[in-house]
Amino acid sequence: MNLRQDVHTAGIPVLCQACEARHRGVCGALDSDQLVALAKSSSKQTIVSGAELVGDMETVDHYSNVLAGVVKLTKTLSDGRQQIVGLQFAPDFLGRPFKTESAVNAEAATNVSLCSFPKAAIERMLKQSPELEHRLLRQTLKELDEARDWMLTLGRKTASEKVASFLLLIANHIDPTMNEGEEKVTFDLPLTRADIADFLGLTIETVSRQLTKLRADGVISIENNRHVTVARRERLEARAGH
Amino acid sequence: MNLRQDVHTAGIPVLCQACEARHRGVCGALDSDQLVALAKSSSKQTIVSGAELVGDMETVDHYSNVLAGVVKLTKTLSDGRQQIVGLQFAPDFLGRPFKTESAVNAEAATNVSLCSFPKAAIERMLKQSPELEHRLLRQTLKELDEARDWMLTLGRKTASEKVASFLLLIANHIDPTMNEGEEKVTFDLPLTRADIADFLGLTIETVSRQLTKLRADGVISIENNRHVTVARRERLEARAGH
DNA sequence: TTCAGCTCTTGATCCAGGTCAATTCGCGCC
DNA sequence: GGCGCGAATTGACCTGGATCAAGAGCTGAA
Known part of the structure; x- marks a missing residue:
């Protein structure tokens, strides 16, 4: 009956449990068919603290949901001065749609558990599912609010x-x-x-x-x-x- | 034939010329019927430098396209320390969807020309037009990129x-x-x-x-x-x- | 033209936070 | 346990930018 439940119990990589539990992330926006398709190309992975997820200027070939742990987004000046410009907690979405390369460096601040999907799969679904794009817009607005709060802290x-x-x-x-x-x-x-x-x-x-x-x-x-x-x-x- | 052109030449408030010319803003995303509906409820206005557009914590009842001039978004601590957290240039979109009150103060940094529409009209169209939401997502991502760049500047x-x-x-x-x-x-x-x-x-x-x-x-x-x-x-x- | 009320510049001083330099702590490993 | 090493604390000192205080430059009104 509940295909989404089936997907999870069938042992396909955990895709949505974390997100849905907290009403964010990408997966609640998809119907069952899309979900199965996405689950097939997704993979759950564990990243050890300190490991680099996405390098600055690097081509991004996948998007991820943060299932557990904290990811830091950093920017660095040529002489090594560094600034953290964002912290991603579960169940945040990780990745920059509509751009091939990242302007930030993403690094695991703690041990991190991720569920990643290929960029192509997400972008295909973005075109099909307005609801998915809507969720992305909401998360992006939230991140923008947080960034602006932090600018007040940094500057003043x-x-x-x-x-x-x-x-x-x-x-x-x-x-x-x-x-x-x-x-x-x-x-x-x-x-x-x-x-x-x-x-x-x-x-x-x-x-x-x-x-x-x-x-x-x-x-x-x-x-x-x-x-x-x-x-x-x-x-x-x-x-x-x- | 080209209804969009008709809307403009018919003397209905200038809604999209500025946006379309530079491929941003909300209007290029709408079909002709939507555009006419929106144009009817929109109004072009000129704001004098220094005037407050949206107060902090104030209820926002309209959205705007910046047609000319610069709008500054500020945050202020209780003791008066202030930080500008964003600058909106033409043809940026001004307003925070999905929230009834603003977390920032918007003020005209120069004389500003705006095209505003009631919040309700935009939100109705957001539901109908995935393309509109897509544009909004792109602008929001751009603003997030800019905010993060600026965090590096402020912090380091x-x-x-x-x-x-x-x-x-x-x-x-x-x-x-x-x-x-x-x-x-x-x-x-x-x-x-x-x-x-x-x-x-x-x-x-x-x-x-x-x-x-x-x-x-x-x-x-x-x-x-x-x-x-x-x-x-x-x-x-x-x-x-x- | 002069004056008032600004915004902007410049100078003198001060201090929050940076820099440099030891310790000390926590933790894994032998 | 003792050892090694990176992370954190603490102290002494220095400096970039804030603060305080004049003055100079624009602009608009009478």
Whole structure:
């Protein structure tokens, strides 16, 4: 009856479970026939942290759904200065339609699980399915909103506001069930200090000092360099500069 | 025969000439019937420099095509620090589909000529016309690319690189016919020093000092505070930090 | 023409965050 | 356990750009 369910239970690579569960991603937009066709050409893969997914200027031959983990999108100046221009969390879509080569470098910030399909397959379906294009538009608008929020942070916030904003951003993405009322929040940082610095337009040292200050002030605590507990969310929000 | 032409020559507000001429905007995507319907509810208007088009958090009830001039999109922190997060040039589309209120403030940076339609009319057509949604997706992807480029500038470039990058950005948008080979380029700055500072995440004074330096080094000259001549484009590019 | 109200420039000083340089921590490996 | 190595912290110092403060240049109105 439910062919989509059949596709998954039949052992064809997991294509949509992650996306559909959270009402994003590309797959909910397809009918059963399209889904089967796509599933046949798709492949689930696991990427180890640090591995490069798409090089800058490289030809992109496939698109992916992020099923788990975090992918960072970076841009680099010729002298090596680097800026993270986007973070993709599950179930985001990864890839730039209508362009053959990428303007950014995509790298696994954590271990990442992906479901990829050949570019040609997606673009064929884009032409057939307005609903798929609609989803892509919605995700792109969301990414644009996030990018613009971040431009305010990069251009106008102080180092301590930047770090507080970053922690809130991660907290919101990692645990979307967390509601405003919660006092304590706990999560693992998906980025190293170097990555955080590249995201915030700061140096490693400044990030470290600001985290130390937040710890000293009792706003957060950190175990093993990664596991963060936010003691009181409101205090962090106050420091993020609203 | 050609109804689209008829619409324009019949004196119905200019809807598409600007867009079609440069293959962007919303109108080329519509068939004749849709175009007539839209033209009836559209209105051409002129906005004086400095006027606010859409307030932050304000309900958006119409979308617009920018026919001439420059619109700046800004975000502001509670203490007044401001960041320009986007510049819309003709024939860009202005408005955020699928959201009732704007997350940014839109303001006319120069005198602006707009063609606006009610939100409801556009959204009705979005459902009918996949081609319209396709155009919107393309524009949104372009804006996302631009935002990400600018994040690198905001996060990692020095003040002098930022100013050089800004001049190149304006030069490219104002005169799209200008080719790489041209040595001299001339244009009017569409932004005040204060706007440039807000765009670059700098202060007015720093922008002014960097422009003075570029003038002293013979890279540019400026008349009446607005009219810029780039003596040698390559030297400006070298300073933009590639 | 003069004046008012701006925008822009220039100078002097200050400080947030960068740079350079040790440690120290965490973790896998022998 | 001890060792090695990359990641993180911490300290001392420096500097690019902010801040504060005059002044100069445009523009428009009377």
